[in-house]
Amino acid sequence: MEQANQEKKLKLYSHWISSCSCRIRIALNLKGLEYQYIPVNLKEGEQFSPEFQKLNPIGYVPVLVDGDIVISDSFAIFMYLEEKYPQHPLLPSDLQKKALNIQAANIVCSSIQPFQNLAAQKYIAEKVGPDEATPWVKHHIEKGFEALEKLLKNHAGRYATGDEVFMADLFLAPQVHAAINRFTVDMAKYPLLARLNEAYSEIPQFQNAMPENQPDTPSTPSTRALFNFKLVD
Template structure:
């Protein structure tokens, strides 16, 4: 007789999750981490943002906003990284991404909000193109650096009394899933000097020790630029 675990595995294999992703998208990076932490297998569906594939009519049927990531789980189609991760948290409770303690949960939501509302949207592809058009190509990096430094300053203050091995204690939670891609971008794309952000700098190193994070790295995706 098949065990309940093997039955679940067979069902998941028959109804494989699909993730529409772009290798360098930090929003997609977040979802890849969440999927890996929960041990969920998925089919990777690349969407090349630089070629404008997010504006193809077929893709817009999945996400009328025209951006990645998009998760397809059988009949369910979810876009927006936060919505996807909360969906995964509700449907696949293995390895919970939120702590039970309500105060610790609130800190996770606050850190997450700083990343997805005060940092990342202000340096996405559309904004950078607009900054380049108005201020010239040389205006892009100073703009991004100012946005990231402001957000990182807030995060450093928020996490000062709450960080343990990870952002909000000694377990990986939602805040870490959002912080890791933002830190990776700051280091590898935008040349942010991290001396003034010791907590975030330490977390950045720690995240590379976690297999679920390493496997989700942009450079490890099938559509990564080689």
């Protein structure tokens, strides 16, 4: 019986430090959905294995498996979860607020995160110089954070778009966490995002999804720091 329940459970192919995976871990937690965590070791190149590329040909995490359905890309996974599992809605019904959430999420997933992922950092390190990858990342994080501060200024409440947690918060929380802990971005320049980060720190479903709390998180701080140095995302 236990094996049958395990087979029916959602499966999430994830990596502890991946901000894209973290978004989905938060969504699953908020919706109260049990899932099997399947680690993909990016440091060892498991994302390029034939087995994983059958799930996602581009070789990125996360990947969600729901029975016979396989979905990659965190934005697509989020929308799938929102429609199939409507408990605890993560998109507001108000059209303007819904559009605001999607816009904020898109700034993170299209204008910030791609510039900090493994492929981008390695390319910059190899083609420009090994000391240029982190400044490259910080430039794009700060550019995106400046835009988010302006976008959310007149809409934020306790959370990004009011007093309820919605999509924007799920995309912001891992990105701010990465900015602080991996790229030493000065959050004093972004008071709204810093305040939101404090609010997220009080939500168990957010904190349980954070990189330091995953099954595949390295056990020592020095090993975790090595992942940052190795340009893993």
